[in-house]
Amino acid sequence: MAEKLQALKQQVCSSIDEAKDKLHRLGDAIWRLPELAYEERQAHDTLVRFFTQEKGWTVEAHYKLETAFRATWGPVGGADGESVVHVGFLCEYDALPAIGHACGHNLIAESGAAAAVGLKAALESGEAWPVPVKVTVLGTPAEEDGGGKVDLLREGAFEDLDVVFMAHPTQKNATYLPAVAVHSVLVKYRGRTAHASAYPWEGVNALDAAVMAYSNISVLRQQLRPEWRIHGIIKHGGVKPNIIPDYSELEYYLRTSSHLDLPNIRAKAEACFRAAAMATGCEVELLFQKNEFYEVLRNRTLEDLYEENGKALGMKFTTEGFSGSTDFGNVSHAVPGIHPYFYIGSEALNHTAEYTAASGADEAQLYTRRTAKALAMTALDVIFSPGVLDKVKQEFREAKRREERNCKSRNIENGDQHQP
Numbered sequence: 001m002a003e004k005l006q007a008l009k010q011q012v013c014s015s016i017d018e019a020k021d022k023l024h025r026l027g028d029a030i031w032r033l034p035e036l037a038y039e040e041r042q043a044h045d046t047l048v049r050f051f052t053q054e055k056g057w058t059v060e061a062h063y064k065l066e067t068a069f070r071a072t073w074g075p076v077g078g079a080d081g082e083s084v085v086h087v088g089f090l091c092e093y094d095a096l097p098a099i100g101h102a103c104g105h106n107l108i109a110e111s112g113a114a115a116a117v118g119l120k121a122a123l124e125s126g127e128a129w130p131v132p133v134k135v136t137v138l139g140t141p142a143e144e145d146g147g148g149k150v151d152l153l154r155e156g157a158f159e160d161l162d163v164v165f166m167a168h169p170t171q172k173n174a175t176y177l178p179a180v181a182v183h184s185v186l187v188k189y190r191g192r193t194a195h196a197s198a199y200p201w202e203g204v205n206a207l208d209a210a211v212m213a214y215s216n217i218s219v220l221r222q223q224l225r226p227e228w229r230i231h232g233i234i235k236h237g238g239v240k241p242n243i244i245p246d247y248s249e250l251e252y253y254l255r256t257s258s259h260l261d262l263p264n265i266r267a268k269a270e271a272c273f274r275a276a277a278m279a280t281g282c283e284v285e286l287l288f289q290k291n292e293f294y295e296v297l298r299n300r301t302l303e304d305l306y307e308e309n310g311k312a313l314g315m316k317f318t319t320e321g322f323s324g325s326t327d328f329g330n331v332s333h334a335v336p337g338i339h340p341y342f343y344i345g346s347e348a349l350n351h352t353a354e355y356t357a358a359s360g361a362d363e364a365q366l367y368t369r370r371t372a373k374a375l376a377m378t379a380l381d382v383i384f385s386p387g388v389l390d391k392v393k394q395e396f397r398e399a400k401r402r403e404e405r406n407c408k409s410r411n412i413e414n415g416d417q418h419q420p
């Protein structure tokens, strides 16, 4: 079996290399037309067309969300009565305002598609295998803003998957980097205009409220846990110096190491926003985003297999970096999975114009394909190595039990003030 598995892994690599031109065209087409969260119509169409043109995939466009899709192959092979092993690969393809694909989501889509195509080709090339296998590619929009994976989770898109894989471009290769929970909020203050010089006492100053809110949050930071973050911007602060602003708007991201602490940080931030309204006489409206993102729940069994496969392909791994957030965190609490990071040939930092250039550069292709190979090889370990899938699931169950205990102890601490 070990020789067969090794042969299949080699087949994955050669299949992905043979497909390199069409995979490059796929990623490049997405990179050239950057689209924002939930507006990724061209990227959706490009990926749907790609899988439609590949033989054997059942493709569902606009899958539960306008710009999400699902492509499935199988179940194929295996003996009757054996349970299907269902592996999923996730594609992200949303860009950032003004700076395009500065987080390389075009390469997330390309690597996810490449891994799925490579795995299918390897399985189709070899002899029959013991268990029926199903491969699903899920196009998951709006990671940077909104959280398409959370919407898809709510709609049941992940229900029958055994494991999920994706990978994210950054400065180095890592099997895991800390990704924290986050919830964003839009804060709107409404006051009353007046001539700022002639009769300022008639006005109710919404910009004052925004400035006070910003200052309240700034002092709150001294009392936050070191791994928590609150950061934001003033999006609107007035139109003319001699018109007392009757409207101001702020947007904030609230981050905690565990999603179980989000109610706590939300309450602290809300007090800061409401105090500013009270002090200025403004009305305040708090609009929390529909989806909160969870921290990533690790699966070290999968991480170790991915690292072993990556090292076999020449990857060097680090454990330093990141601490942003991703809606993959929510997925990892529902299905065992990994969200490794990969080097793309540049030291540029994500969310910069330099990274936009790097994610569209030819040099990124070799690293993107290498990552796809490691993802597909890890999927082969799950399918063919006896006991691996059971170990992955056992670790996941134990992590969920630990989380349940944490949740109960926090509720006791908070006196059940805030249900997470």
Ligand SMILES: NCCCC[C@H](NC(=O)CCN)C(=O)O
Pocket (backbone or CB within 6 Å): 103, 143, 144, 145, 146, 182, 183, 184, 253, 289, 293, 323, 324, 325, 326
């Ligand atoms: N609702 C706010 C989500 C912010 C998600 C964003 N994610 C990343 O930067 C990961 C790389 N795409 C963040 O952490 O700010």
